Amino acid sequence: MNNLFLDIDASAIDWARAQFALTAIYHWLFVPLTLGLAVIMGICETYWYRRRDTFWRDTAQFWQKLFGINFAMGVATGIILEFEFGTNWSNYSWFVGDIFGAPLAIEGIVAFFMESTFVAVMYFGWKKVSPGFHLASTWLTGLGATFSAWWILVANSWMQYPVGCAFNPDTMRNEMVDFFAVAFSPFAIGKFCHTVISAWIVGAVFVVAVSCWFLLKKRDIRLAKESIRIAAWVGTVAALGAAFTGHISGQHVAKYQPMKLAAMEALYNGGTEQGLTAVAWINPFSQPDYTNEKSAPLKVDLPYALSVMATNDPKGFVPGINDILNGYTTPDGKTEPSVDEKIARGKQAITALAAYRKAKKEGAGEEVLASHLTQIKDNMPYFGYGYVKDKHDIVPYIPINFWAFRVMVGLGCLFIIFFVVVLAMSYQFPKRLLQKYDIAALPAWHYWIAVILVPLAYIASESGWLVAEFGRQPWTIQDMLPTWVAVSDIQSGGIALTFFLFLFLFTLMLCVEINILLKQIKKGPEYTTGE
DSSP states (O other), X not given: OOSTTTTOOHHHHHHHHHHHHHHHHHHHHHHHHHHXXXXXXXXXXXXXXXXXXXHHHHHHHHHHHHHHHHHHHHHHHHHHHHHHHHHTOHHHHHHHHHHHHHHHHHIIIIIHHHHHHHHHHHHHXXXXXXXXXXXXXXXXXXXXXHHHHHHHHXXXXXXXXXXXXXXXXXXXXXXXXXXXXXXXXHHHHHHHHHHHHHHHHHHHHHHHHHHHHHHHTTOSHHHHHHHHHHHHHHHHHHHHHHHHXXXXXXXXXXXXXXXXXXXXXXXSSOEESOOEEEEOOOOTTSOOOTTTOSSOTXXXXXXXXXXXXXXXXXXXXXXXXXXXXXXXXOTTSOEEOOHHHHHHHHHHHHHHHHHHHHHHHTTOOHHHHHHHHHHHHHHGGGGGGGGOSSGGGGSOOHHHHHHHHHHHHHHHHHHHHHHHHHHHHHTTOSHXXXXXXXXXXXXXXXXXXXXXXXXXXXXXXXXHHHHHHHXXXXXXXXXXXXXXXXXXXXXXXHHHHHHHHHHHHHHHHHHHHHHHHHHHHHHOOOOSSOO
16 A cells, blocks of 8 residues: 555646646536526526416526526536546545445436436427426426536535545445435535525626626617516525625635635634735745745735634634644644644554555454554544655645635625626616616616626636635545545546647537527527517
8 A cells, every 4th residue: 555556647647637627617617607597597487487478488488598508518518527537536436436426426317317307398398288397397407407516516525525434444445434424514515505606696697798788789678677687686695695605615614624724815824813814915826935924925904804704703713824734732722733743644544554454464363453453543534644745745826726715705795796786776776866767778888897797707606616626735535635646547648638639629619609609699589479
């Protein structure tokens, strides 16, 4: 076990990470719009079901067409993403396949089956099934997409907070011992809520932007005004919900991934009563010298806010990067060992595992085997550190985490303001100020603001994923398996070739989707009422 996985081509690790990041980033361009449009088209069809006004059926069908275009592209990239676990990360898949494979299997068999079944009814069943059954199919299509996201996020959350598992020294694999602990861990629930609600923001911004384009062109006025009102409600609830769930996720990160939080804040030296950094100068192109600097230069923070975010206590203790590297003791007496100590204990676990397997092969007695097993169990929480050569290797790239977090939060605040304003204007509130305005007769620049916000919504969404994934580096599984141990033993040239092939194909797919979406938007809804 001492030499296992350590002779991997170093460049293969970088290319495997780059290829997975590429696929995940492109896949996530499609998923949020799928989840967001699912809610809005469901609301539109619910109006039709209750009012029997064919306008609402036409409106629902229009948004369903855009949903379908985006849905198909998301499926294609998602399938490739799952295959990469086997091709580029086979050591990871072998080591924890018993755990990680379960949610992926459920997602593929149950959730995707549910989506594919009801999406067919939604598109082709308007005249073949009852209105109630069709409405249920529309909502179940969206629920299936959300259910699919749940299991994907369960798998991802387990990588960041591994629970419900135990290491089997005989098979040398981590095996699931508590399915419900994996499926319903607090980290998974928080991550799911924040991710899905954030996706609704993307869908709401998209619907407002398309509707504003109709108003700009002075066409499909009723559809645009009604869709804006629905999207404004969805967006307002989602933007406020994202702020709340983001706070919960921040607390989970502080508890289970303190190094990620320290990187997000460029917090070199922690302590009590920590402020949340508003602005600071972090060079985006180089790792800062966190060992010699007390704090980031030109730092302006909000007093006590980081302690509140992390602990719900303005005097709460938040460790910095150097605290985590060198070990620390919290004010309540909890001691966290240094990374050097964790590395030593991780090596003890690896050595004990090798000794156990050798002793068992040679037929050693129960006492000898029990002694090795005790050492393995005592040091297993630090197993992954045994493959770390330098303690600074566990510090993620600070600039990406720092700036991506601020982009995400800053744009999130912008969307709260945007949706509240749009909601007020759609209801002409307050009437004393807006009674002379009609949302369909505003100056053109109002509508262009909504259109410009579409790419910003995607940037905010992708920034969240950058923080989540870059922040946990170098771990594929937190504290258990670093990337250089998880990667497949393959040549970097093959991965590099497929990287550029995927880059071309995914970019082509994105261009095709945008082209089809724009053509469908320009075509507009097909009315059955003569409007």
